[in-house]
Amino acid sequence: MKNLLYLFFLMHCSAYAQGDSLYVSGRFLFNKNNEKIILKGINYSVLDDWSFPSNMNNGNERLSEIEKTKANTVRIQWYNDYGQPTRPTYNLTHLDSLLTRCARYKMIPIVGLWDVTCGNDWATFATRITNWYTQPAVINLFNKHKRYSVINLANEFGYYNYVGGTTAALNTYKNNYKTIITTIRNAGYKQPIMIDAPDCGTNPDVLIAVGNELLTHDPLHNIIFSVHSYWISITGNDATAIANKVQLMVNSNLPFVFGEISNYQSDATACQYVLNYQALLNNLQTQQIGWLAWNWQYDACANREMTSTGLFNNLGTFGLDITNNSTYGLANTAIRLNSTFGNATVLATTALQLHINCNTGNNIGLKIDFNNIPLQQNIILQTSTDNGATWQTQQQFTHTSIDGSIVINNVNITTATIFRAALTNGSRLSNVASCNTTTSNTKIYPNPVNQQIKIEANSIGWATLINSNGKTILQKAITFNNSIDVSHQPNGWYILKIWHQQNNSFSYHKIIIAH
Incomplete structure (x- = not known):
């Protein structure tokens, strides 16, 4: 018994020792503070919205609307190459902004590449997926957000039943993912890797068969397995068959999540089958398994869009049930843990935050951090020499995005000067900053x-x-x-x-x- 307890202690410490990312232990996900997280959220097809990324500059990208559902996670659709030259250009800066906003809204971002959806060509996977993740700029981006992010390598990749369900097919899936895991970890990624089930994400049996081997292969043992519940051919709409399939996942003690759950399944035609998703969600609530609804907006099957306009106040029947159902709805069951996001919580404090560096003599340094500031409003730096009774505008700044920072060097001051930032219309004010108050009692x-x-x-x-x-x-x-x-x-x-x-x-x- 003593040896078993010691082994458990070592296993727990091994997971916790990562320290700066989410981690997996048993079939559950935990944050840096060892708090259990049940992922409950929504899929966001952001690149299918061709008004993105220009809509970020006026605050109209949809994360702020998704946040109103109380989801604690968002699965973000991304492409190495969208594949249509007329699609508006997007880049890593825009993805960085999305991840930053997810942290502000206390929603864990799960980023996946859609380039090889439902594919089985592993050479294409290497060139389109692995090569993208191992670019230095991409590595740096994910390292910036590693405390609270999950990497869903590729959407619905790999075949098993689709190619006859052979041992060779199983080994091909397993061994290729082993190689990919090694490459991703060698690139420096610490956060959980999410791997979709084969056969367009629908086959949990393969993940149950190879999951422990993949977890053991990962030096961090930090993998989540994702299933997409388009299960007409697997369970039909029978609640007992659904429950039995879920029970096999629970019995495996592997970390499973349902990356896509919907009310309709599209096969030969859009919206071909109506799905008994309610029975599945009821069961997942009992079993403490996470899930993400498909989809917020932009789907060929309009009936499975949570909202046709992207706005929370236009939720349809599916969206209202996903959000408000008393048993499994996001508003009633999703738990957000502020501690997951660490210093990212500073983003939510105020729209304008003024920082001061008093260590440069009479010529100090200032920095203005801003978020959700309309482009139509300029940011101004104000000073006061009468303890805030009156304020004078010293400098005015334009900005090209609604989030960012402005650095002001070598500001000449007197001993009585205090500072603040404001918008030109006076609707937002920052904190007041000064170099006059001592901090010697720290x-x-x-x-x-x-x-x-x-x-x-x-x-x-x-x-x-x-x-x-x-x-x-x-x-x-x-x-x-x-x-x-x-x-x-x-x-x-x-x-x-x-x-x-x-x-x-x-x-x-x-x-x-x-x-």
Whole structure:
């Protein structure tokens, strides 16, 4: 018994040791704080919306509408190459913005490539899928969002029953995914890899057969298996047959999620079959298995669009049930965990956030962070020398996206100057920043530190841990009394940078980690 407990401890610590991403343990997904997550959300075919990405500049992309359902995850359709030259151009900057907004709305983004949907050519997979994920710019993008993202390698790729259900077909599927897992991990990805079932995503039996081997092959053991429930030929609409199929997944103790659940199945024609999705969702609620509804908008089968306009206030019958059903609806069962997103929560604080660097003498530095700011409104920097009784505009800035930052260097000040940012129409104001308030009463202890470092600050704000190479290791919101866990950091010296919200200034503290 003692040995078994020790083995369990080692397995748990192995998963937790990743530290900076979601991780899988048993059949469940957890965040960095070891909180269990049941994924419940919606598929978003963003690139089938040809008004994207231009609609991001006026705030009309649909994540803000999807957020109103209370979903805790969004599966984002992406393409290496959409394949139609008339489709408006999109790039990684637009994907970065989508992932940032998902974090703001506390929805876990699952990004997948649709280039080889329902395909079986592994050479094409290598050129269209693997090669895309291993580009340095793509790696850097996903590393930026690794704490809360999931990578769904490719939508519905690979055949088994479609090519006779042979042992050779099973091994081809398994061994190719082993190679891909190795390549993706060697590229530096830490977050969970989601692998779709073969036969256009519908075949969980293959995943049950090879899942443990794929998990063992992954050095991080961080894989989620996804099934798409277009099951007319597998279970028909029989609730018992559906429940039996789900029970096999539960018995496997593998981390399953239903990546697509819908009310209709399209085969020879759109909307060919009506699906008993309600029986499936009732069962998944009991079994604590996650799922994502197909689809928010833009589908050849209009009946399975949750909303025909993309707006929450136009939810159709399917959309209303997915959102509001008392047993399985998103609004009643999806749980969002703010801790999943770490320092990304700063995006939700205010539309304008002003930061100040008081360490450069009379010529200070300022940064304005902004989100959801209309392009029609310019951002202005204002100063006051009478403690905010009157304000004068110092500089005015235009912006080309609704999210971003403005850096202002070498601002000349007097000892009485205070700053704020605002919109030209006065509808938004930032916090007030000044270099006049001391932060000398901030206490950091113990130092050297082994496990937890205690912070006693005169105001709430953010703490950033920076290693001796200048790399940010972690960032955490702090209140007046907080602790930061450094037990997983290597021995050495670090800088703890603390932003004090009260006066928007920084203090810096050298600490030693010694285990």
